[in-house]
Amino acid sequence: MCTSLTYQTTGGDQFLARTMDFAFELGGRPVVIPRQHHFTSVTTAAGFDAPYSFAGTGRDLNGYILVDGVNEYGVSAAALYFSGQAHYAAEPVDGQINLAPHEVIMWILGNVKSTAELGDRLADLTITESAAPLLNIVVPLHWIISDREGNTYVLEQEADGMHFMKDPVGVMTNSPDFGWHLQNLSNYVELQPEPHAETRQYGDLQINAFGPGTGALGMPGDYTSPSRFIRTVFNREHTEAVATDGEAVNALSHMLNSVEIPKGVKIKADGSADYTQYRSYMSMNEPAFYMQPYNDQTITRVALTEDLMTASAPTEFALATAQQFNQVN
Template sequence: MCTSLTYQTSGGDQFLARTMDFGFELGGRPVVIPRQHHFTSVTNATGFDAPYSFAGTGRDLNGYILVDGVNEYGVSAAALYFAGQAHYAAEPVEGQINLAPHEVVMWILGNVKSTAELSQRLADLTITESAAPLLNIVVPLHWIISDRQGETFVLEQEADGMHYMKNPVGVMTNSPDFDWHLKNLSNYVELQPMPHTASRQYGDLTVNAFGPGTGALGMPGDYTSPSRFIRTVFNREHTETVDTDAAAVNTLSHMLNSVEIPKGVKVKADGSDDYTQYRAYMSMNEPAFYMQPYNDQTITRVALTEAVMTADTPTEYALAGQQQFKAVN
């Protein structure tokens, strides 16, 4: 279970941020994939190439797997859980680019320069029922993709086919499907940052609001996907706009505070608990990747420099440091 949102600074710089909420320890670190990297695939022996460099959260499992990131052209993407609704092809299709669900982010970041280009290339993709290493299951996923021009889309594959939808609110969580979440916003039109000041008469009693904050009365506070979607849309709409990239990461961190899941408060039926293992912030204009782990709130920054983009092999970074931003250039 995860939450994602986009954000724009007053100067027009674009960001995509996400929480990674999961029970199984994923063990990801910041990784830069260089240009012309070749990925193996669990769907076929050929694999696929990534002409463009990108940075994101990854782990080397006999080949790197990344679940979010930003590429050298400012395209950013994140994979989020889509349980109960994701539906994939049973077998690879000859003549298509066949990808397992956990490989989609790597292909997008390694191959497209904009969300518009991705739209043109989706007809060539087939997402198959192929299990992910480590988890050993077919991971039900959907994806949020954004670019340097501020265009943001959601990609979902269900039983009726692939859907590539404009995201007008810049937020995505988990199941149900994205269109359902947009419709559900109609249940919360009363939310506002200003207090409700009108009094109400109940018999002979005049009732007045207690004060500031009453504008958000009725906003759901639980950790379900629909509730996290509503809170994040509200916060994204009304949180202040800042003018620097560092301030944007700080602002996004505060917004994600409202949906971060501490260990122990969201227990699943099998007794395990989901929690926010990390937060990621993808700066599309720099471009740079920021990661903030659960056990150490230090934010590690990795920039896409020419040196790492042209390296012979992927570059992996440890999460450590005491300062607010530990820059890796």
């Protein structure tokens, strides 16, 4: 289970951020995929090429698999769980670009320069029921994609086909489907940053509010996907605007604090515990990728430099630690 949102600075710089909430230890680290990298595929023997370079969270499993990232043209994307509703093709289709669900992120980041281009190319894409390495299951996913111009879309494939939908609120979580989440916002029209009435009369008794914050009364505080969606939409809408990229990462970190899942507070039926393994922040204007792990809140930043984009092989980075920064300072 995960939460994602977009954000724009006062200067127009665009960001996509996400939490990665999962029980199984994914072990991802910042990785830069260079231009013209070839990916093997569990769907077809031919695999697929990635003409464009990108940075994101990845792991080498006899070939890198990434779950989020930003490419050299400022397109950013993240894969989130879509259990119970994702539906994929049973077999590859001749003449199509055939991808397993866990391969979609790499293809998008390695092949498109904008969300408009992605929309134009989706007719050539088939997502198949192919299991992911390590997990050994067909991972039920949907995707949020944003570009440097601030265009944000959600991609979902269900039993009735593929849906590529404009995201008017810049937020995505997990199941139910994205359209349901937008409709559910109608249940929370009373939410506002300003207080509601500070006093109310009940018969002869005047009731006084305990203090500021009454505008958010009724905002759900649990860790379900619908509740995280509502909180994130509210915080994104009303968090104070900032000017610089550094301030944007800081603001996004504070917004994601409201949906971060500590270890032990969300136990699944099998006894395992979902928790926020990391947060990532994708800066589309730099472009650069930021990663903030659970065990050490120090943020690691990786910029897409020319040397990294033209390297002969992917480059993996160790996560920075607070101790390293303390030694520097």
